Amino acid sequence: MTKWSYPRIKTVGEDSVLVEFEEEVSPDINRKVRELASGIESHSLPGIMEVVPAYRSLMVFFDPFVTDVKEIFKLIDTLSKDSAGIQVSKRRVFKIPTVYGNRFGPDLKRVSKLTRLPAEEVIRIFSSEAYLVYCLGFLCSLAYLGGVPKILEVPRLSSPRPFVPAGSVGFSGSQANIVPIDQPSGFNYIGRTFVSVYNPEHFPPTLIQPGDYILCPSVSEDEARMAGERDLGDFVEDL
């Protein structure tokens, strides 16, 4: 059974409640967030519109004329005290074939220089690690991944690259991501997957969920392109 330390609960605007746990990025704190989110959702309190989890906090959006904010505070309080029986989804890993380097890895040389590791070693270390999905966010179901090995931690670019193609795989500090759409970013991009991680025509628009793990194994360009013909769902396994 998970033990909770008291989370901080506050109203934001008229129609949201922010719940904050300890101020750190860690799998344990993140699990508490996901468990609470799951608990609130399965309670089906009328008037709750959405529960959005993040790294160490979550936000409950509700209609203040259907549910009094005190009811939401009470629910969170109850769930915090007794979290036994809260179901969170099964642990899964997505193994997403990625081609590294050359024109798919514009920042590989930079990372190699900053870490003083040969490029092949950077690729080997990065692609062997399974990264925890802490949350989805930003604009298009961007999965925030954590757990980049310390030996690979490098800072963001001094100014963001204005155009990073969708599918680019990169990292900065302990965070990593796979870019869901063409967008600007200050992360260091070392590879690319052709498997689509975001599709607004589907519901949900990504199969990736907080609590999942992502692995980006290194493959050839041909294999990466072939993998791109398939659905993200083909690459998930239960842990």
Add this chain to the structure above:
Amino acid sequence: MRYGIPPSGAMDQYSYRIGNLLVGNPENLASLEITLQGLKIEATASVTIAITGGDLNPCLNDYSAPQWAPLEMKKGDILHFRWRETGFRAYLAVKGGIDVPVVLGSRSTFLRGKIGTPLKEGAILCAGEVEDRKPIKWLGLSSEYIPDYRRRDPIRILVGPQNEYFTTEGFKTFLTCPYKITSQSDRMAYRMEGPPIEVTKGPGIISEPIARGAIQVPADGQPIILLRDAQVTGGYAKIATVVAADMDPLGQMPPGEFIRFEQIEREEALHLLLESRTRLSMARG
């Protein structure tokens, strides 16, 4: 937002909904949001429309077009939004709604998210199926339901959630000084310019979910109001949230305008929200 996609949709929800009601549509059918000026459209068949929101001097053929009332366009009629008079965004409702696919439960276009397509010159928009031939109830909306976009009321806010990141002086600056909406503003955010807001510590926080109308303050002390297309999570400290009742008037303020912020408490904000919902109900009749 739990899938990391913003709500999007009309920046002035009241005007958009009233427009649909005026043509006898359900409130949530797709309309066109016209910003500033310039749009010219031609009816390829008879159609009932309504123009609401800001006054962008709409002209039907050679005559000034009535606003906040249903209007008939005949085949070949041209509607032109000539220049901005008041407000910033007008809404064109069409009987049957504009026929665009529903994606993730909405007909809104969100180009960054590859939802919907950008409008180009020569594009043809079709109206959806008109479900029944009920006569239009409204000959026009009485003036008490038409907002006055020339008013310059302060924008009311609720403080937080990162209150402890700002000094007393910082709050004083934020709540007493005028801030200009810069031209680097869009449906994602209004980037404001004015006296920098003093902070107690660095602007970075661990990324957390963002409410619409949140006002974040990066290192330069210049506030940014996050709007309907804004990112759903973010890592900058937030000083306040614009109250829901003031989001529509905010959506009608153009770049170049100055805003003053006024702090109120949650009780009052709820009262204002109830008032604005009631107004919409009464306009529905």
